Amino acid sequence: MNVNSNASIIEVQDLTRVFGNFTAVDRISFEVRRGEIFGFLGANGAGKTTAIRMLTGLLIPTSGRAEVAGFDVFTHPESIKKNIGYMSQKFSLFNDLTVFENLRFYGGIYGLSTRDIRHKTDELLERLDLAGVRDRLIRDLPLGWKQKLAFSTAVIHEPAIVFLDEPTGGVDPITRRQFWDLMYETADRGTTVFVTTHYMDEAEYCDRVSIMVDGRIDALGTPAGLRKTYGAKNVDEVFVKLARGGSV
Amino acid sequence: MRIIFFILQKEFLQIFRNRLMLGFILVVPIIQLMILTYAATFEIRNIDFFVVDHDHSPESRALIDRFVASENFRLTGWSASAADGELALLGNKAVMVLQIPAHTGRDLVRDGSAPVSLRFDAVDGFTANVASQYAMQIIRRHNEVAGVAHLASIEPAPTGIAQIGINVSRWYNPHLDYKIYMVPGILVMLITVIGGFLTGMNVVREKEIGTIEQLNVTPITKFQFIIGKLMPFMILALVIFSFGLLLARFWFEVPFEGSLMLIYLIAATYLLVVLGLGLLVSTVTHTQQQAIFITWFVFVIFILLSGLFTPIDSMPGWAQYLTWANPVAWFIDIIRRVMLTGADMQDIWSSYLVLLAYGVAFIGSAVLRYRKAAA
Structure with missing residues (x-):
């Protein structure tokens, strides 16, 4: 086994997913270390969401191997689900429930006690500056607030890993900054953050990033390391080089 | 839980x-x-019927009155000619034709029983069926009340249902x-x-x-x-x-x-x-x-x-x-x-x-x- 296995919380080897004759994810291999913010970059349709759905137990892989939080995605997807949080690209909160009712529901589902739920929701709302809208319906809130709340529900049970699928899509720059602050806080408390994005400036905030092109991971490393390897000013340039087919 | x-x-x-x-x-x-x-509803009201009365006796009128008094039937015409009855059926003027032969009143008194005939337009089989049941119910009640033995309809109706002398008892839903x-x-x-x-x-x-x-x-x-x-x-x-x-x-x-x-x-x-x-x-x-x-x-x-x-x-x-x-x-x-x-x-x-x-x-x-x- 890998010498780093203690430190790595996600281990993926040759993970593949085929839909008909289309290979959405093509033998990707990587590992994510405990407590880091791992950026999973790629253009639309590169296979990011498919990969994330396999790692969260929503989609059964065609072949390969993957362990998340110590559990195999093929044999123990339900054990994985106890240890992760997931914020999908699709909207995940119930529009016809209030902020508190949503948080209470997800807290309850993850087995938090009634006291913990109350405590956690108060704390989360305080931190998000959203205490004032505790009893408002989700449908009446602006998108940025909803996204922050969706993030909160994904981490209400303090999971080992949280998967965020384009959490900042369609969100204004200020809220985006706040979002990254939230992710840093979450990572500081020991939760590994696995985040997909196609905003390349955000890639610079990650500890390490991988860049996916056409179902394959073409580059993986720290933002500084990638800039150096590809002789680029920033990750954006690295990405454009890769996406245009200029491999190493 | x-x-x-x-x-x-x-x-x-x-x-x-x-x-x-x-x-x-x-x-x-x-x-x-x-x-x-x-x-x-399965109940049908105001079924149009036509009377061909060859008898013109108090007995025949009593029977007709009983039909007229029922909520289920509505008299649309009256004639002494069997041809008119057929025209009523053919012309969609009636669903049922009640035909009372001559001497019905006399036979009833003398023999204690007399035939009448019922004919139905059975294009709408369901209505014809229900109508024939209503009609027989009326005739039966008439028999009981009038104290006469049997006023029987012999001529089979197009539906083939009209028969009489059946003793029906309805359980669970008597009415x-x-x-x-x-x-x-x-x-x-x-x-x-x-x-x-x-x-x-x-x-x-x-x-x-x-x-x-x-x-x-x-x-x-x-x-x-x-x-x-x-x-x-x-x-x-x-x-x-x-x-x-x-x-x-x-x-x-x-x-x-x-x-x-x-x-x-x-x-x-x-x-x-x-x-x-x-x-x-x-x-x-x-x-x-x-x-x-x-x-x-x-x-x-x-x-x-x-x-x-x-x-x-x-x-x-x-x-x-x-x-x-x-x-x-x-x-x-x-x-x-x-x-x-x-x-x-x-x-x-x-x-x-x-x-x-x-x-x-x-x-x-x-x-x-x-x-x-x-x-």
Whole structure:
């Protein structure tokens, strides 16, 4: 086994997913270390969401191997689900429930006690500056607030890993900054953050990033390391080089 | 258990927050019960009839008066010529022609019996059938009241039904009140629609919005999810069912001969079938439109073949076999027997087991089909 296995919380080897004759994810291999913010970059349709759905137990892989939080995605997807949080690209909160009712529901589902739920929701709302809208319906809130709340529900049970699928899509720059602050806080408390994005400036905030092109991971490393390897000013340039087919 | 509680809490909050849907759930059943019970009637009033009286005796007039006095018949013409009677039938002026031969009055007094004839336009076989039964009922009553022996109709009517001298006793529904027959059936339809449609739509809606993916990535088990989704609608349907029972008992004055506990047990078992079907549909559809369309298609066939509107006995043989595969038909049959005839579990256990088997089968296949992960 890998010498780093203690430190790595996600281990993926040759993970593949085929839909008909289309290979959405093509033998990707990587590992994510405990407590880091791992950026999973790629253009639309590169296979990011498919990969994330396999790692969260929503989609059964065609072949390969993957362990998340110590559990195999093929044999123990339900054990994985106890240890992760997931914020999908699709909207995940119930529009016809209030902020508190949503948080209470997800807290309850993850087995938090009634006291913990109350405590956690108060704390989360305080931190998000959203205490004032505790009893408002989700449908009446602006998108940025909803996204922050969706993030909160994904981490209400303090999971080992949280998967965020384009959490900042369609969100204004200020809220985006706040979002990254939230992710840093979450990572500081020991939760590994696995985040997909196609905003390349955000890639610079990650500890390490991988860049996916056409179902394959073409580059993986720290933002500084990638800039150096590809002789680029920033990750954006690295990405454009890769996406245009200029491999190493 | 605790997780199921949180799911139930969420479902009920959502149901009660959707005012439009809630109104739909609560008001529609009442409207259905009121309108359908009064509209879907087997009773026919004002059947047009024509009289050909060759006799012109006090006896013949007494018989005609009895028809005229009945709410079921309406006299459209009177003639002494048999040809006029035929014209009335041919010209759609009458559904029935009552023909009284000459000397009927004399024969009645002398022999104690005399024939009259009834002819029907049997294009609408159902109406002709009902009309002939009404007519015979009137003649029979006339015989009793008039104290004469038998006023018999000999000439077979086109339907071949008109015969007399049958001693009919009607059990359980002595006055042939169609409401007593219809109400239990319409109660069935009510909870079928509520249970089947709402369950399917509810789950598919979560698919459409995307929240189902969020649920699938939590540790909620299939079992918890399905209980959490079925229970609210089971409860809701039983509440509506109770409401319908109250209306049946106190508004329509349907007698409750059987045990109320048994009625609820049967209803709950039947709801397993309906909710299971709704859930099953939701596992194979992606939008609410698809779910509604499939559910509607299935239930229309089930309801038409259930014996609610058309007696199963009058269906063609192959359709009668189909009704054996129809849980709605089983339920209507059982609930009518329990409500109207006071059947107990011993009387209905075999039919009940069929219903239960359907429930287990539908729920079972829904559970098997529901997947937390896409293959």
